[in-house]
Amino acid sequence: MDIASAAAIVNSINKLENKGKxxxxxxxxxxxxxxxxxxxxxxxxxxxxxxxxxxxxxxxxxxxxxxxxxxxxxxxxxxxxxxxxxxxxxxxxxxxxxxxxxxxxxxxxxxxxxxxxxxxxxxxxxxxxxxxxxxxxxxxxxxxxxxxxxxxxxxxxxxxxxxxxxxxxxxxxxxxxxxxxxxxxxxxxxxxxxxxxxxxxxxxxxxxxxxxxxxxxxxxxxxxxxxxxxxxxxxxxxxxxxxxxxxxxxxxxxxxxxxxxxxxxxxxxxxxxxxxxxxxxxxxxxxxxxxxxxxxxxxxxxxxxxxxxxxxxxxxxxxxxxxxxxxxxxxxxxxxDPKDAKLREYKAEIELLKQMLAQQKGRLVEVHLELEDLTTSTYVAPRQTQRQGHLLADKVTTQLSLIES
Incomplete structure (x- = not known):
């Protein structure tokens, strides 16, 4: 780890410790x-x-x-x-x-x-x-x-x-x-x-x-x-x-x-x-x-x-x-009230999950676009297209699994 990376980590820790102070x-x-x-x-x-x-x-x-x-x-x-x-x-x-x-x-x-x-x-x-x-x-x-x-x-x-x-x-x-x-x-x-x-x-x-x-x-x-x-x-x-x-x-x-x-x-x-x-x-x-x-x-x-x-x-x-x-x-x-505190925690967790889901959906759109580009391109060799298509299909399957989970 270089000095810059170490300094960045220390800075992040300090910000975390001082949060809310x-x-x-x-x-x-x-x-x-x-x-x-x-x-x-x-x-x-x-x-x-x-x-x-x-x-x-x-x-x-x-x-x-x-x-x-x-x-x-x-x-x-x-x-x-x-x-x-x-x-x-x-x-x-x-x-x-x-x-x-x-x-x-x-x-x-x-x-x-x-x-x-x-x-x-x-x-x-x-x-x-x-x-x-x-x-x-x-x-x-x-x-x-x-x-x-x-x-x-x-x-x-x-x-x-x-x-x-x-x-x-x-x-x-x-x-x-x-x-x-x-x-x-x-x-x-x-x-x-x-x-x-x-x-x-x-x-x-x-x-x-x-x-x-x-x-x-x-x-x-x-x-x-x-x-x-x-x-x-x-x-x-x-x-x-x-x-x-x-x-x-x-x-x-x-x-x-x-x-x-x-x-x-x-x-x-x-x-x-x-x-x-x-x-x-x-x-x-x-x-x-x-x-x-x-x-x-x-x-x-x-x-x-x-x-x-x-x-x-x-x-x-x-x-x-x-x-x-x-x-x-x-x-x-x-x-x-403890009930209010727990409810607030649940709301924050739901909001975080929504953000993660939106990110995964965005990535899925990118994968579909890549797949369409490969299947419509006339400049890519058929075998290479086939191999990349399989790889992208696997990536799509993985992204869908993450979203469902």
């Missing part, structure tokens, strides 16, 4: 300077080219610029609705096609993660990704009268490797265990699930959980930099066929994990590759989001950064991790 979408959002920072004379060291999606950070000591390119970048003038429409809307829309979706914010304390993800109820212009996602989900559900939907919500917090159920009134249920499911995933045992029927009810669930989180942080002096929260929506879609409900979303449903998180070690290991161990088990957070990084989920990472000069090291670190996360590949798969 997509990289994590990474966007950067920079907060404005705080009033206190302006009073103190702090300087902004971050500039953005929104059209080119480039972030530039200037070293305060040397004025040296470092440039990073991402899927999208948003400066301090970005409003909440614009951010959701461009970076959240496509992800949430995909869950109605049967995919799992995750959007998480990454960055140091005080960079606007909570503002981006949750925002404030009033005025409405300050609402973040999560409440906009609520509106989006129920707008789609209310517009679809041909299907039945069930929406469930969970809300948990991770602090010092303890998982707390923010929707439980039982104090004994606040520290939960992480378990492995039969399909290789993970779940939180005994985590409260609340069925929600509209935007009002899901907003109440969010407020209830957030209140529990806020009280805990006040009484126990838990800073936001050490605490992470995950709000999950499970959307199940059913269609009645012959009286039977078939849930397209499958057993686990379609999930939108809306999280505030720090995942540097996992990002590094995934990008480094080379068979390196991925430290998902190093923390509860990374285990819960294992499918979101290198798994079967459509994922958006929001890197939240500060423009202040005294945050240079932290901002640069966030940008570097975000830049590496662009290379993480997921393989999103549609959740569907």
């Amino acid at each position: 997509e990289t994590v979408k990474v966007v950067v959002r920079c907060r404005p300077l705080f009033g206190k920072e302006i009073v103190e004379g702090r300087q902004s060291i971050v500039t953005m080219d929104l059209a080119a999606a480039v972030v530039s950070i200037k070293c305060p000591d040397s004025d040296q610029l470092k440039n990073f390119t991402f899927d999208s970048v948003y400066d301090e003038n970005t409003v909440q609705r614009q951010f959701y429409d461009e970076s959240g809307y496509p992800l949430v829309e995909s869950i109605f096609e049967g995919y799992n979706g995750t959007i998480f914010a990454y960055g140091q304390t005080g960079c606007g993660k909570t503002h981006t993800m949750q925002g404030k109820d009033s005025p409405p212009e300050l609402r973040g990704v999560i409440p906009h996602a609520f509106d989006h989900v129920f707008d789609n559900i209310n517009a679809d009268t041909e299907k039945e939907y069930m929406v469930r919500a969970t809300y948990l917090e991770i602090y010092n490797e303890d998982i707390r159920d923010l929707l439980s009134d039982d104090s004994n249920k606040q520290k939960l265990e992480l378990k492995e499911s039969g399909d290789g995933g993970v779940y939180v045992k005994d985590l409260t699930e609340v069925v929600v029927r509209d935007v009002v009810s899901i907003n109440k669930v969010m407020a209830r959980g957030f209140k529990n989180r806020t009280v805990g942080a006040t009484l126990m002096n838990e800073g936001s930099s050490r605490s992470h929260s995950i709000f999950t929506i499970v959307v199940e879609v059913s269609e009645k066929v012959n009286g039977e409900d078939r849930f397209r979303a499958g057993k686990e449903g379609c999930k939108i994990n809306l999280s505030l998180s720090a995942l540097g070690n996992v990002i590094s290991a995934l990008v480094d590759g080379k068979g390196k161990h991925i430290p998902y088990r190093d923390s509860k957070l990374t285990r819960l989001l294992q499918d979101s990084l290198g798994g079967n989920t459509k994922t958006v990472m929001v890197a939240a950064i500060s423009p202040a000069d005294y945050n240079f090291e932290e901002t640069l670190s966030t940008l570097r991790y975000a830049n590496r996360a662009k290379n993480i590949k997921n393989k999103p798969t549609v959740n569907e």
Whole structure:
């Protein structure tokens, strides 16, 4: 085998392995300077080219610029609705096609993660990704009268490797265990699930959980930099066929994990590759989001950064991790009923057989034409024509046998 042939084979294998894969979408959002920072004379060291999606950070000591390119970048003038429409809307829309979706914010304390993800109820212009996602989900559900939907919500917090159920009134249920499911995933045992029927009810669930989180942080002096929260929506879609409900979303449903998180070690290991161990088990957070990084989920990472000069090291670190996360590949798969999956496989197999049959019929026509040319030609010796005729007759018989089989 020559080098060119070997290279072609390797290229084909790589294409096969990467089929259906997509990289994590990474966007950067920079907060404005705080009033206190302006009073103190702090300087902004971050500039953005929104059209080119480039972030530039200037070293305060040397004025040296470092440039990073991402899927999208948003400066301090970005409003909440614009951010959701461009970076959240496509992800949430995909869950109605049967995919799992995750959007998480990454960055140091005080960079606007909570503002981006949750925002404030009033005025409405300050609402973040999560409440906009609520509106989006129920707008789609209310517009679809041909299907039945069930929406469930969970809300948990991770602090010092303890998982707390923010929707439980039982104090004994606040520290939960992480378990492995039969399909290789993970779940939180005994985590409260609340069925929600509209935007009002899901907003109440969010407020209830957030209140529990806020009280805990006040009484126990838990800073936001050490605490992470995950709000999950499970959307199940059913269609009645012959009286039977078939849930397209499958057993686990379609999930939108809306999280505030720090995942540097996992990002590094995934990008480094080379068979390196991925430290998902190093923390509860990374285990819960294992499918979101290198798994079967459509994922958006929001890197939240500060423009202040005294945050240079932290901002640069966030940008570097975000830049590496662009290379993480997921393989999103549609959740569907096993019967639907088998039916889809059969349809694909039938289509392939039809293509093979068409090719065989085309070849049969060519053989008949060759035979006619030989029998009508006056320039071919009779014996040669006879021998070739027998050969072609054999070929015709073979082609017919293939078609019949």
